[in-house]
Amino acid sequence: MECRKPGGAESKMNIFICDDSAEHTSLCKKTLLRLSQRHSVHVKIKTFPSGEALLFEAEDAFSNVDLIYLDIGMPGPDGMETARRLRALGYLGDIVFFTISPDYAISGYDVSALHYVVKEQTTAEKFEEIFLRAVERKARRESEVLVLTCAGESRCIPVETIRYFEIQQRIVTVVYEDDRFEFYSTMMRLEEQLFEKGFVRTHKSFLVNKRFIRSIDSNRLLLDSGEELPIGKRYYSDSLKSIGAAS
Numbered sequence: 241m242e243c244r245k246p247g248g249a250e251s252k253m254n255i256f257i258c259d260d261s262a263e264h265t266s267l268c269k270k271t272l273l274r275l276s277q278r279h280s281v282h283v284k285i286k287t288f289p290s291g292e293a294l295l296f297e298a299e300d301a302f303s304n305v306d307l308i309y310l311d312i313g314m315p316g317p318d319g320m321e322t323a324r325r326l327r328a329l330g331y332l333g334d335i336v337f338f339t340i341s342p343d344y345a346i347s348g349y350d351v352s353a354l355h356y357v358v359k360e361q362t363t364a365e366k367f368e369e370i371f372l373r374a375v376e377r378k379a380r381r382e383s384e385v386l387v388l389t390c391a392g393e394s395r396c397i398p399v400e401t402i403r404y405f406e407i408q409q410r411i412v413t414v415v416y417e418d419d420r421f422e423f424y425s426t427m428m429r430l431e432e433q434l435f436e437k438g439f440v441r442t443h444k445s446f447l448v449n450k451r452f453i454r455s456i457d458s459n460r461l462l463l464d465s466g467e468e469l470p471i472g473k474r475y476y477s478d479s480l481k482s483i484g485a486a487s
Contacts, residue, residue: 251281251375254304256297258288258322259311259338264359265289268309268338271364275371290314291322298326305331306378309357311338323351332385332396334374386434388414390423397421399437403463404448405430443472 255272259265265287276283288294291314298305308326312319323335334354341358354377355370386402388395402416405427412425430447431439438450442461446469455462458476461469 251279251379253281253283253306253375253378255283255285256288256294256305256308257285258291258294258308258314258319260289260314261311262289264311264338271367272371275368279372279375281375291317291319291325294322295325295329298329298331305333307334307336307354307374309336309338313340320351323353327351334377336370336374386414388421388423390421395421399434400449400451402439402449403452403465403467404446404469405439407445407447442475443470444475446470 253276257265257268257272259268269285269287272283272285275281286297288297291310294308294310295317308331310319310323314322317325319337319339323337326335335351336354337356339356339358354374357367357370384399386397386399388397397414397416402414404415406413406415407425407427407430410424410426411422412427412430413420413422427441427444427447431441434447439447440450442448442456446461448461448463448469452463452465453461454464456471458473459471461471463469
């Protein structure tokens, strides 16, 4: 389990470049390395010659990738199809398309692309602006996303969507939106990482997001979703105080 937070003075970015043109791949990588030095961003870059190669790698690594530069016109799955599959896998990072024509830009909205780069036309200033926007967005995501991994599966879950955690013998179930996910952790560790993000311990087995609490009494806690959770006697007073409901 990793609760990502913004780093110190130097940002870090894991970047994938996918283009069947070795020339354009090399140019993109050199430009990114130059920009990273100028703006004190530590980058780790990996390149791929096809969408198929990228997707094979992404199945295990997408949760750790912050930014992907995708050529659109590639044999096999093109950039658009590759992007759709990445999103289907759960990739939440940014995608920047390489294109020979700005006409492709509209299609990028279908996969929530950050921007597009027109080969041999986009200015150095615009390329830099797009890169810095991705760096800023990554820092913002890190302060808001909980990265959970179990049995080879990873989830990047926006903290604000989590209703509660329930633990049974070190197996934690996180309940968020219309989904849930099991992973291994301790309640103490969860409390330490999420206390300042508005979570409160209400029972030895439950850690709850205060923004979803509708009401609370000595026996139960009612969420906006209509779910009822138990209240532990030893946590009752503290829980009431933390949400400003104590008399």
